[in-house]
Amino acid sequence: MPTIDADRLLKxxxxxxxxxxxxxxxxxxxxxxxxxxxxxxxxxxxxxxGLEASIDGIGNVYGRDPRPGRKLLTGSxxxxxxxxxxxxxxxxxxxxLETARTLKTGIDVAAFADEEGHFxxxxxxxxxxxxxxxxxxxxxxxxxxxxxxxxxxRQAGFSGRPRQQVDVARYRGYMEAHIEQGADLxxxxxxxxxxxxxxxxKRYRIAFQGQQNHAGTTRMAxxxxxxxxxxxxxxxxxxxxxxxxxxxxxxxxxxxxxxxxAPSIVPGKAELIFQWRDTDQATLDxxxxxxxxxxxxxxxxxxTATIAYSGLTVPAIMDPTLQAAIAESARKxxxxxxxxxxxxAGHDAQILSQVLPSSMLFVxxxxxxxHHWTENTRDEDIVLGCQVFADAAESVLATV
Amino acid sequence: MPTIDADRLLKxxxxxxxxxxxxxxxxxxxxxxxxxxxxxxxxxxxxxxGLEASIDGIGNVYGRDPRPGRKLLTGSxxxxxxxxxxxxxxxxxxxxLETARTLKTGIDVAAFADEEGHFxxxxxxxxxxxxxxxxxxxxxxxxxxxxxxxxxxRQAGFSGRPRQQVDVARYRGYMEAHIEQGADLxxxxxxxxxxxxxxxxKRYRIAFQGQQNHAGTTRMAxxxxxxxxxxxxxxxxxxxxxxxxxxxxxxxxxxxxxxxxAPSIVPGKAELIFQWRDTDQATLDxxxxxxxxxxxxxxxxxxTATIAYSGLTVPAIMDPTLQAAIAESARKxxxxxxxxxxxxAGHDAQILSQVLPSSMLFVxxxxxxxHHWTENTRDEDIVLGCQVFADAAESVLATV
Numbered sequence: 001m002p003t004i005d006a007d008r009l010l011k012x013x014x015x016x017x018x019x020x021x022x023x024x025x026x027x028x029x030x031x032x033x034x035x036x037x038x039x040x041x042x043x044x045x046x047x048x049x050g051l052e053a054s055i056d057g058i059g060n061v062y063g064r065d066p067r068p069g070r071k072l073l074t075g076s077x078x079x080x081x082x083x084x085x086x087x088x089x090x091x092x093x094x095x096x097l098e099t100a101r102t103l104k105t106g107i108d109v110a111a112f113a114d115e116e117g118h119f120x121x122x123x124x125x126x127x128x129x130x131x132x133x134x135x136x137x138x139x140x141x142x143x144x145x146x147x148x149x150x151x152x153x154r155q156a157g158f159s160g161r162p163r164q165q166v167d168v169a170r171y172r173g174y175m176e177a178h179i180e181q182g183a184d185l186x187x188x189x190x191x192x193x194x195x196x197x198x199x200x201x202k203r204y205r206i207a208f209q210g211q212q213n214h215a216g217t218t219r220m221a222x223x224x225x226x227x228x229x230x231x232x233x234x235x236x237x238x239x240x241x242x243x244x245x246x247x248x249x250x251x252x253x254x255x256x257x258x259x260x261x262a263p264s265i266v267p268g269k270a271e272l273i274f275q276w277r278d279t280d281q282a283t284l285d286x287x288x289x290x291x292x293x294x295x296x297x298x299x300x301x302x303x304t305a306t307i308a309y310s311g312l313t314v315p316a317i318m319d320p321t322l323q324a325a326i327a328e329s330a331r332k333x334x335x336x337x338x339x340x341x342x343x344x345a346g347h348d349a350q351i352l353s354q355v356l357p358s359s360m361l362f363v364x365x366x367x368x369x370x371h372h373w374t375e376n377t378r379d380e381d382i383v384l385g386c387q388v389f390a391d392a393a394e395s396v397l398a399t400v
Numbered sequence: 401m402p403t404i405d406a407d408r409l410l411k412x413x414x415x416x417x418x419x420x421x422x423x424x425x426x427x428x429x430x431x432x433x434x435x436x437x438x439x440x441x442x443x444x445x446x447x448x449x450g451l452e453a454s455i456d457g458i459g460n461v462y463g464r465d466p467r468p469g470r471k472l473l474t475g476s477x478x479x480x481x482x483x484x485x486x487x488x489x490x491x492x493x494x495x496x497l498e499t500a501r502t503l504k505t506g507i508d509v510a511a512f513a514d515e516e517g518h519f520x521x522x523x524x525x526x527x528x529x530x531x532x533x534x535x536x537x538x539x540x541x542x543x544x545x546x547x548x549x550x551x552x553x554r555q556a557g558f559s560g561r562p563r564q565q566v567d568v569a570r571y572r573g574y575m576e577a578h579i580e581q582g583a584d585l586x587x588x589x590x591x592x593x594x595x596x597x598x599x600x601x602k603r604y605r606i607a608f609q610g611q612q613n614h615a616g617t618t619r620m621a622x623x624x625x626x627x628x629x630x631x632x633x634x635x636x637x638x639x640x641x642x643x644x645x646x647x648x649x650x651x652x653x654x655x656x657x658x659x660x661x662a663p664s665i666v667p668g669k670a671e672l673i674f675q676w677r678d679t680d681q682a683t684l685d686x687x688x689x690x691x692x693x694x695x696x697x698x699x700x701x702x703x704t705a706t707i708a709y710s711g712l713t714v715p716a717i718m719d720p721t722l723q724a725a726i727a728e729s730a731r732k733x734x735x736x737x738x739x740x741x742x743x744x745a746g747h748d749a750q751i752l753s754q755v756l757p758s759s760m761l762f763v764x765x766x767x768x769x770x771h772h773w774t775e776n777t778r779d780e781d782i783v784l785g786c787q788v789f790a791d792a793a794e795s796v797l798a799t800v
Contacts, residue, residue: 082660117664182617199616203663214770215652216599216677216745217582220642222768227653228638235635238628242620252615253627255661260482263603263654263673264517265771273663277616344616368622370614371665 001332002102002390006383009098013382016041016078016094017086025373026086030079030118031059031152038078042093042111049101051109057161058127058137059113059153063097067105072393073166073174073356074099074107075348077115077124085375087179089115091363091382095177099390106397108171112348118142119149121313125351127163166355172396173322173357176349177389179377183368184341191381192330192338192388193362194323198350199277199342200315202288206230206295210303212260212268227258227267229303234272236294241276244290246283250344251276271308279315279342316350322359322396329392334384345370361389401732402502402790406783409498413782416441416478416494417486425773426486430479430518431459431552438478442493442511449501451509457561458527458537459513459553463497467505472793473566473574473756474499474507477515477524477748485775487579489515491763491782495577499790506797508571512748518542519549521713525751527563566755572796573722573757576749577789579777583768584741591781592730592738592788593762594723598750599677599742600715602688606630606695610703612660612668627658627667629703634672636694641676644690646683650744651676671708679715679742716750722759722796729792734784745770761789 019041020026020034028035039061046053046063054062061078065071076092096109113124120140126132140149153159180186185193210226234253241251252275259269274291278284298305323340330338341362349358363385366376419441420426420434428435439461446453446463454462461478465471476492496509513524520540526532540549553559585593610626634653641651652675659669674691678684698705723740730738741762749758763785766776 081662081665180617181614182619183622184617184619201616212772213768214581214745215654215675216601216650216743217580217765217770218650218744218768219582219584219648220645220650222583225652227656231631231634231653231656232638234631238632245620248619250616250618250620252625252664252666253631253658254615254663254665254667255658256627256631256656257661258653258655261655261657262481262771263675264652265481265654266652267654268772275615275663344618345614346616365617368613368618369611370617371662372612372668 002394004098004102004386004390009094009383009386010379012045012094012097013090016090022083023373024086025084025375026080027083028080029082030114030116031156035079036156039111042078045097046109049097051100054164055158057158057163058124059156059158060124060128060164061111062164063109065100065105065108069106070172071106071108071170072396073110073171074176074393075110075112075174076176076178077348078111079114079116079118081116081371083373084371085373087377088181088370088375091179092177095386095389098386099393102390103394107393115348122348122351125348128166129351129355130165131351168355171356173319173359174349174352175322175359175389175393176347177361177385178347179370180362180365181345181370182365185362185364186366186368188339190337190339191334191364191384193341194327194330194338195318195343195360195362196323196340197279197318197342198316198347199279199344200281200284200313201275201277201346202284203275203311204307205309206272206274206305207308208270208303208305210268213266215264215266218266223266224302225266226270226303229298229301229305230256230270230272233294233298233305236297237291240290240294241287244286246278246280248342249276249278249283277344281315313346313350316353318353318359319357322357325392325396326359326361326388329388329395332391333388361385402794404498404502404786404790409494409783409786410779412445412494412497413490416490422483423773424486425484425775426480427483428480429482430514430516431556435479436556439511442478445497446509449497451500454564455558456564457558458524458563459556459558460524460528460564461511462564463500463509465500465505465508469506470572471506471508471570472796473510473571474576474793475510475512475748476576476578478511479514479516479518481516481771483773484771485773487777488581488770488775491579492577495786495789498786499793502790503794507793515748522748522751525748528566529751529755530565531751568755571756573719573759574749574752575722575759575793576747577761577785578747579770580762580765581745581770582765585762585764586766586768588739590737590739591734591764591784593741594727594730594738595718595743595760595762596723596740597679597718597742598716598747599679599744600681600684600713601675601677601746602684603675603711604707605709606672606674606705607708608670608703608705610668613666615664615666618666623666624702625666626670626703629698629701629705630656630670630672633694633698633705636697637691640690640694641687644686646678646680648742649676649678649683677744681715713746713750716753718753718759719757722757725796726759726761726788726792729788729795732791733788761785
């Protein structure tokens with residue numbers, strides 16, 4: 001049975017936390033100076049561990065075991081949301097690295113660029129799986145700054161390099177560890193989550209068009225208040241969705257913008273970003289139907305509501321054999337303290353699962369907090385998670 | 401009967417439209433370079449008309465008739481909302497100027513700074529009426545840029561100058577002309593509005609505090625979604641207000657902000673700017689009671705809703721004698737084409753009415769559009785309004 005080096009594991013996590021440190025968290029948006037620094041730091045750690053290290057044309061950091069034989073691919077992402085947590089992404093990478101160091105052979109590690117979607121969804125893992133075209137790269141831009149992806153890659157020093165693609169025959173499968181980013185493990189006093197599937201999602205940006213006017217002189221009867229139309233529509237969604245959702249379905253209006261957004265001006269335009277997630281495709285579809293019905297209702301009012309953007313990801317099922325290996329390892333190291341559970345968040349594993357048997361292991365998030373600099377996990381949970389991960393990885397490689 | 405010079409009137413309006421021109425409108429925020437330029441331009445026009453012209457320590461442009469005898473004060477404002485209309489404010493000033501030129505004696509004109517509230521409400525007219533303290537000036541800052549008022553005045557070249565205050569004994573009253581900024585005159589095919597009163601208002605900024613979290617992993621049951629709390633509260637207000645309002649009461653959510661405003665993050669904070677207006681104080685109060693009741697309801701949910709800012713203006717009644725003079729003049733020049741009406745917008749006249757008998761005349765706004773660069777009024781309505789204004793002014797002065 002492999003035994004990981006807990007001090008070495010934590011020391012690496014503490015070290016990378018210093019790159020882009022923000023309060024007790026980190027700020028490393030994709031291709032920012034600190035993100036690039038972290039990628040080079042990680043490549044050096046891969047090389048130290050005896051892996052062939054490279055950074056490719058999309059910024060993926062790849063560490064390949066040069067020895068012969070089939071391998072297990074491990075990975076996650078290294079960039080963060082803005083001013084976010086210190087473990088989101090990097091935990092899975094350092095687990096992979098520590099597992100490679102512990103098992104000595106059979107483990108590759110990949111840091112997939114921009115899982116956090118500063119430019120687009122899963123750019124790095126899609127590139128690795130052959131699901132990202134050059135044409136899409138031409139039009140991708142930073143969602144906040146508008147900087148084109150190509151520009152950002154040039155600035156980062158990665159443009160012109162080839163993009164690594166997965167050699168499916170090389171791998172037994174893909175295993176990714178991650179913080180839970182929810183409070184389910186903590187609430188049930190558990191320490192390991194064995195992920196059964198990753199939720200799919202529907203995402204919409206809805207634009208409401210009304211008539212900008214003076215907030216004192218325009219009578220209510222003749223107004224076309226785009227903000228009011230948005231609020232009434234969203235309140236109707238909030239009224240309807242609980243009636244047709246599953247217990248674990250989630251829905252979120254992450255942003256609302258009124259234009260021009262002045263106290264004494266009736267908003268002439270308004271924009272809503274809305275999404276929902278579930279592991280069950282039929283549930284996703286049922287809610288989509290209701291959403292469109294409410295949108296049609298909204299369009300009977302004085303304003304028009306149109307879909308400015310829509311996107312979706314389909315639910316991803318995790319591989320049963322890999323799940324069983326993680327569950328078995330958890331039984332050894334934390335008997336009675338693991339559970340099977342879905343992932344409410346999206347992860348690179350949902351992309352990898354399209355080309356490789358894939359699986360995920362969760363460790364608890366304190367208070368369920370995530371995407372915020374106060375995100376944290378107890379050191380003993382970090383260490384236990386890695387031990388379970390390494391042991392599961394060894395057993396997966398043993399069955400080849 | 402005085403006859404105004406229509407060409408001279410329109411020529412002046414066209415000239416000032418060039419200062420800060422934006423499409424067919426203008427962009428002259430208070431104390432901006434273009435606003436300062438416009439103030440100097442106006443002072444020159446006052447001097448050309450034989451008035452003693454000055455710009456004081458708050459940026460008010462004052463034109464005083466040097467001849468003896470009681471006077472009628474006319475005025476309005478010269479700055480604009482951002483990228484807004486070419487007539488909002490300046491129309492009343494050029495009417496005053498043209499009336500001074502036509503009547504030769506008895507007319508003073510004042511351009512009150514920042515009626516549009518880039519720094520605070522009615523800074524210039526309150527200063528003129530002795531209702532603005534030095535202490536308030538110390539803390540006022542630009543609502544968009546945060547630039548302190550004192551800084552802006554220094555940059556504009558106005559700081560250190562004394563602030564002119566009204567000599568109440570000098571004036572028979574105050575008369576202000578303005579575009580309607582609504583579509584009531586147009587809808588009824590009328591050309592002159594005689595303002596009976598100016599609406600009072602209640603204004604609130606409400607801060608919702610929840611818990612920022614991951615939009616995929618945080619179950620609905622344990623969420624504290626500040627944006628959802630805001631939307632449900634506002635939808636309840638939209639449900640309740642129509643039942644307790646008067647036909648002319650108006651209410652507006654001019655801005656909503658979710659924090660951090662990202663697609664996949666449950667908003668931890670949200671902010672709402674909300675106001676309502678009516679000429680009836682009892683109606684304003686009745687709605688205030690309902691608003692607070694709904695706020696208390698909102699506070700039973702998972703988030704807290706607190707009042708971050710509240711403000712009010714009381715309804716202002718226009719002077720009956722001055723109203724009668726305007727109505728009589730309208731009967732002469734546009735028989736059957738005038739109506740008595742409230743003002744849904746705030747105006748300097750509501751401040752002046754606290755120290756002088758005050759009145760307002762409205763001309764139609766095409767399509768009721770205002771606070772937008774497409775705002776407009778037909779030239780013949782502009783000319784007719786000024787003729788009615790000048791004739792009313794003469795009759796008011798004659799009754800002294």
